[in-house]
Amino acid sequence: MSEQQRAVGEGLTGDDLLEGVEVDVEVERYAHGGHCVARHDGRVLFVRHTLPGERVRARVTESTPGRSFVRADAVEVLRAAPERVERRCGWSGPGLCGGCDLQHVELAAQRRLKAAAVAASMERIGGLDVTGLLAPEAEPVAGDESGLRWRTRTTFAVDDRGRPGLRAHRSHEIVPVDDCPITVRPALATGVLEQDWEGALAVTAVAPSVGDPVLVPVGERGRPLHEVPRVTEAVATPEGERRWTIGARGFWQVHPGAPATLVSAVLEAAAVQPGDRVLDLYCGAGLLTLPLAEATGDGGQVVGVEAAGPAVDDARAALAEHPWVALVASRVDEAFGLARTDPGRRRPRRGRTRGGPRARHDLLPPTADVVVLDPPREGAGAAVVAAIADLRPRTVVHVACDPAALARDAAAFVARGYELSALRAFDAFPMTHHVECVATFRRADAV
Missing domain, CATH: 2.40.50.140 (Nucleic acid-binding proteins)
Known part of the structure; x- marks a missing residue:
């Protein structure tokens, strides 16, 4: 050649x-x-x-x-x-930072591409035609106009000279940067990109909605090198502003408009009635659990399930005045008494064994009126979907950050007698390919 x-x-x-x-x-x-x-x-x-x-x-x-x-x-x-369009970032492009895939695309066109990708995944993987259900563009989240300066939590990798940067696409190579145009200015104002981080493998800059930004350097296996500070996040809910205090490295939506947008979308889709029994699976620190509990009122029952112990502790603190909420510190599959699963994988991770069936958790009710789930990127999986369907909820609301995983779960719900009645895509991660979805399923025989 x-x-x-x-x-x-x-x-x-x-x-x-x-x-x-x-x-x-x-x-x-x-x-x-x-x-x-x-x-x-x-x-x-x-x-x-x-x-x-x-x-x-x-x-x-x-x-x-x-x-x-x-x-x-x-x-x-x-x-x-x-x-x-011209890229908004000088570190975006072939061989450079792998974080933003769509810097070269006009913002409205990005949103059309994302909606089309969701529709294609639902059709090709889930076998579902979402024509008429899904808008032609992913919806912007509250407060987003330019698609820039939205990321409130950014982790910068550190090279062997102590310089912070971002990794190239599908690579361990670190690209040193002196700005990240999708990161909010208060996070960068900490000086995270000017400091020498020798001894750390990465450093996370966090700009919470309440209080000052913080920096968390980490070493091997993602272990923090110092005590992790706690931060406060405020979210507008139908009952007024609510606050959560969480560890700075705990999971929270990175776009400042995403929490309120998702709360509104989930509550609209769930249509919870006073006195309902609601399950909030993969509930994290309780971002959705709290407004769901306010919707049921003290005559209802809400059960949240979350595997991360620190997140459960944070949820308990946020929900302390809602005694009709029970929180279960468990993987969702194990709480249902199922064998441990890895839904997105064809085979188990090397060196990892899947546990056998366990006893169903005592706090999981035999039935539910509404189930909300926000699983990790790989989705819930067929076994968990079957367990949810066995509760015979009239409505299931599925929050998903991966269209392919959502499509697999959607097909499993349809096979269990549910109809996909609504589907919304949100541009919670502008300039990247990532998209947040909220899918609503109704039991076909529900009155």
Whole structure:
């Protein structure tokens, strides 16, 4: 293969698409994950930094013999799409920071791409047609206008010289940066990017909605090098502003408008009635548990289930004045008495064994009126979906951050007699491919 052939892909077959090879391709559809689909000699290329309808020169970045696809970066745009804009960040692009996939896309177009990716996942993976259910654009969250300066929690990797930066896409390589345009200014004003972090492997900058920003350096296995400070977050709920005090490294929505947006969307979808029995699964620090408890009133019952012990403690503190709420510190599958599962994986993690069935937790009721679940990225899985369906709730509200996992869970709910009645996508992570979804399922025979 000549250098000229290697550079422009002249006469190359699909088998010649090795790492470093460049080939001119026509870009087809957008796919969830921040890349678009292109083809060369029958082989699929997943190409980043491009848009549907463009013609680009793509450089192969990963190629595995025998696989039907390769990964690539668009290193030159030969014909631009009208939605293409100048990147807002100098560290975004081929070979640079891997955090933002869509810096080159106009904001409204980003939201259309995300909605289309959700619809495609629901159809291809879940076998569900969501035409008429899903808006053509992902909805912006409260307060978002530019898609920049929204990230209130950013973890910067630290290189062997103590310099903070961000990792390149699918790489351990650290790109030193002196700004991150999606991170809020108060987090950067801590001086996180100016300090020498020798001895740390990463440092997290947190700008809570109440109080001063904090920095948390971490070492091996993500262990904090100092005592982790606690921060306060305030959220507008139908009953007024509510506050949570959580560990700075505990899970919380990173977009400042996302908590209130999700609370509103979930309450609307759940349509909880006074006196209802509600389960809030994977409840974290109780962001949704508290407004759900306020909706049921003291004549109702709410059970929250969460595996992370510190989050359960934080939820207990936030819900101290709501005695009709019970919190279960457990994995959801184990609380249902199921064997431990890893829903998104074809095989167990190496060195990890799955436990056998356990006794169902005493606090889990035999029935429920409403179930809300916000599982981790891999989704709930068929076994947990079946256990939820066995409770015969009239409504299930599924909050999801991965369209593929949501599609798998949605198919499982439909197989168990539920209908997908509503689906909303929220642009809670502008400039990235990530999207937050709220799906509503109604029991087909519910009155």
